[in-house]
Amino acid sequence: MSKTALVTGATAGIGEATAIEFAKLGYNLILTGRRKDRLDKFKSQLESEYKVSVSIHAFDIRERRQVEDFCRNEIGDQQIDVLVNNAGLASGLAPLHAGDIEDWEKMIDTNVKGLLYITRELAPRMVDAGSGHIINVGSIAGVEVYPNGNVYCATKHAVRAISEGLRKELYDKGIRVTNIAPGLVETEFSIVRFHGDKSRADNVYQGMSPLTAEDIADCIAFVATRPPHVNIADMLILPSDQGSSTQVKRS
Ligand code: NDP
Ligand code: 8X3
Numbered sequence: 001m002s003k004t005a006l007v008t009g010a011t012a013g014i015g016e017a018t019a020i021e022f023a024k025l026g027y028n029l030i031l032t033g034r035r036k037d038r039l040d041k042f043k044s045q046l047e048s049e050y051k052v053s054v055s056i057h058a059f060d061i062r063e064r065r066q067v068e069d070f071c072r073n074e075i076g077d078q079q080i081d082v083l084v085n086n087a088g089l090a091s092g093l094a095p096l097h098a099g100d101i102e103d104w105e106k107m108i109d110t111n112v113k114g115l116l117y118i119t120r121e122l123a124p125r126m127v128d129a130g131s132g133h134i135i136n137v138g139s140i141a142g143v144e145v146y147p148n149g150n151v152y153c154a155t156k157h158a159v160r161a162i163s164e165g166l167r168k169e170l171y172d173k174g175i176r177v178t179n180i181a182p183g184l185v186e187t188e189f190s191i192v193r194f195h196g197d198k199s200r201a202d203n204v205y206q207g208m209s210p211l212t213a214e215d216i217a218d219c220i221a222f223v224a225t226r227p228p229h230v231n232i233a234d235m236l237i238l239p240s241d242q243g244s245s246t247q248v249k250r251s
Contacts, residue, residue: 002052005224006030006080008061008118009087011038013187014137017217018084023050025221030075032057033087061087061114062106071121079129082224083122085115085159086137090152090193104151111155115162123170130174135220136163140183143236146245152193156181160234167233176231178223183238184248186210207250208241 005022009015011033019031023046033039036058043054057074059066088111092103119134126132141149142156163179170177190201204210216237223232241249 002028003081004028005082007084008032011035014213014216015086017213018220021217021221023052028053062109067117082133084135093148096150107155112158126175133176135178138179138181179234181236183242184210
C-alpha cells in the first residue's frame with residue numbers, strides 16, 4: 001500500500017519541492033498552506049504527472065482551531081507515515097531594541113506554535129501505529145544566532161529543541177524524528193522577510209550560489225527513505241559558498 005506524507009507550507013519553496021520529491025517516490029500527499037489557488041493548481045499538476053492521490057487543505061497554521069479541525073475532521077483517522085513540518089517564515093531583520101512586535105508574533109506563532117499544534121494532533125496517531133517519521137524544517141538559525149536575526153533565530157532554536165525532545169520521547173515507539181537545518185536557500189523566504197521588497201531579497205543571494213528548494217527536498221527525501229533502523233537526527237546543509245550564518249563568499 002502507498003505511504004502518505006503530509007507537508008505543511010507546500011504552496012512554495014522547500015515545501016513545494018518536497019511534495020514533488022515524495023510524489024516521485026509514489027507517496028500519496030496531504031498538502032497545506034494558506035494560498036488555496038496555488039494548492040488547487042499543484043494538486044492537478046501532481047496527480048496528472050505522478051499518478052498519486054493528493055488532498056489539499058488551505059488554512060492558517062497559526063490558528064489552533066483551524067489546525068484541530070483539519071486534523072480531526074478533514075483528514076479523519078488516516079495514517080500519516082511522514083509529517084514534514086515545513087511551514088514557516090522570517091519577518092523583518094532588525095535589532096531587537098528596534099524590532100516590530102507584529103513580526104515577532106508572526107514568527108513565533110507560525111514557526112513554533114503552528115508546528116506544535118499540528119504535531120500534538122498527529123504524533124499520537126504515529127504512537128498508536130508504532131511507526132512514523134516527523135521531519136522538522138529548522139535552520140542554521142537554530143544552530144547559531146546572527147545579528148538582527150534574534151527572534152527568527154530563537155524560533156529555529158526552539159524547532160531544534162522540539163525535534164530533540166520529540167526524538168528522545170518517541171525513539172522507543174517506532175517513530176523517527178529529524179531536524180533539517182538549511183543555510184541560504186533561494187525561495188520566497190527573503191521576499192517574505194523583507195515584506196515584498198524583491199530587490200532587497202535578491203541582494204541576499206547576490207554574487208553567490210545559494211541552495212535551491214530542490215536541494216533541501218532531496219535531503220528530506222533521503223532521510224525519509226533510509227532503512228527503518230536508520231534515523232538521521234540532524235542535518236545541516238549549507239551552500240558551498242557559506243561558512244556560517246555570517247560568512248558568505250561572494251564574487
Ligand atoms: P517560502 O516563503 O518559499 O515558503 C514558505 C511556506 O510556508 C509557504 O508554503 C507558505 O504558504 C507557508 N506558510 C507560511 N506561513 C504560514 C501560515 N501562517 N500558515 C500556513 N502556511 C504558512 O519559504 P521557504 O520554502 O524557504 O521556507 C520553508 C521553511 O524553510 C521555513 O520554515 C523556513 O524558516 C525554513 N528555512 C528556509 C531557509 C531559506 O533560506 N529559504 C533556510 C532555512 C530554513 P502560504 O503563504 O500559502 O500560507
Ligand atoms: C533561513 C536562513 O540564514 O536567513 O533560515 O537564517 S537564514
